[in-house]
Amino acid sequence: MTVPDLMRCGVLLLVALACDSAVAEESRSDVTPLVISAALDEDVFTPLLDAFQAAYPLIEVDFREGSTLEVDNSVSADSPAPDVVISSAMPLQMARVNDGWARRIDSPQARMWPDWAKWRNEVFGFTFEPIVMAYRLDLARHMLPPQKHADLHRLLTSHADLLRGRVTTYTPQASAIGYALAQQDARYSTRFWELVAAMGQLDASLENDTRSMLEGIEEGRYWLGYNLIGSYAMAYAQHHPDVIVQVPMDYSLVMMRMAFVHRDAEHPEAAETFVNFLLSQDGQHVLAGQTPLFSPLTDMAGPWTAKRLRDQVGEHLYPIPLDATLLAFVDPARREVFMRQWQETFVLPEQTSEATP
Structure with missing residues (x-):
């Protein structure tokens, strides 16, 4: 191969690399980050996170696990704010929502979610x-x-x-x-x-x-x-x-894990997509079949459901009410x-x- 031929090959290689770089950059620009602040063991939650990533590959989840007090503090202290907040500390979650830190979700999933497991379509109890x-x-x-x-x-x-x-x-x-x-x-x-x-x-x-x-x-x-x-x-x-x-x-x-979209979420659409997935049949199916978090839906099949729990324990289950009475605590x-x-x-x-x- 002559020198001119080598030079032409080099130019073509550089052009190809530049194109690949441009495609990769464009691909990265299409990815939306999603920050989740959660008092929830990631190991237990992984099946649902994996299912969400498979369904929405252009949303990149940044899952930040913390204690209930750390997660509660992140609502007002973190800058930028987390997009989604999840916690088992039901009174603290209700207090944050009552103080105006949550965005209302107006979606089919939110509207269809049981009234006893949500408040003002702003916060949702998605486990049991x-x-x-x-x-x-x-x-x-x-x-x-x-x-x-x-x-x-x-x-x-x-x-x-x-x-x-x-x-x-x-x-x-x-x-x-x-x-x-x-x-x-x-x-x-x-x-x-x-x-x-x-x-x-x-x-x-x-x-x-x-x-x-x-x-x-x-x-x-x-x-x-x-x-x-x-x-x-x-x-x-x-x-x-x-x-x-x-x-x-x-x-x-x-108890129910309560999730809400932060009012100052930098990625509100991705945040609402995630919460909607939690409430969807697909999300609850993963919850009931692959995690011990238990689905609260009465029509959901799987080893981890409220119905199966009631079949085992009877009517002696006392769900902590997800309503304004939590504020007293x-x-x-x-x-x-x-x-x-x-x-x-x-x-x-x-x-x-x-x-x-």
Whole structure:
């Protein structure tokens, strides 16, 4: 090949590379980013994220996992704001929406979503997750595992020596979901404070999240956990046979992950597309078939549905209402009163007296 031929080939190669670069740049410009701030374990949520990406390949998801308090803080503190906000801390989500941080969605999916699982078409509860107890398998060698709240209280009082320091639950002081669950328990159970006192007497460990409780049970540091998020516990138990999950048979609280589009979303169309997908038959089918988050839709088929849960537990499921009553739980005065009672009830009597001047 002559020099002129080589030069012509070089020119053609440069032109081809320039064209490829231009195509790639144009392709990148077609991709819309989508920032999701979520108090939701990404490992559990991955099947739905994957299904969304397959359906909408030109939307690039930036999933930012955080605690309930971190996600709540992101609503007003992050700049730019997240496009979609998802959290299990239902009172905090409702407070943000009530304060005007959410965009109303006017879509067929939003209009058709059950009224009991949405508010003003601005925030939507898209899961149906029971609150459960969990225990180590070898607990059964020492005592009959609890199936009801009364069983749990009886174990805490009759097997105090064995269970001291081996019980765990959420801390309502540092966990927004922990506080919400404690408030709801006090609402439904007349013996809630007796249970709190019994856990305090046994030096129960207070954790910030369900995963820490589950890991403690798996490692043997804890024998028994109370008020864990069922979706996480069930997913964890699938890979850790020493962990047994029990949905309480007398009553079980049910929480819903609440999602809304941020009013200052930089990518509102992508955000609405994502929320609509959560509410769609396709999205709920993935939720019910591939995640333990449970679909709230009564006509949805799959192993993880509200209907199947009711078939197993009966009518003793108490969904936390997604309505304006949630706002009472973020009232500072109410929180102060509740937390004072919690601390006085949970802390051991001798610790209380020592702390009193």
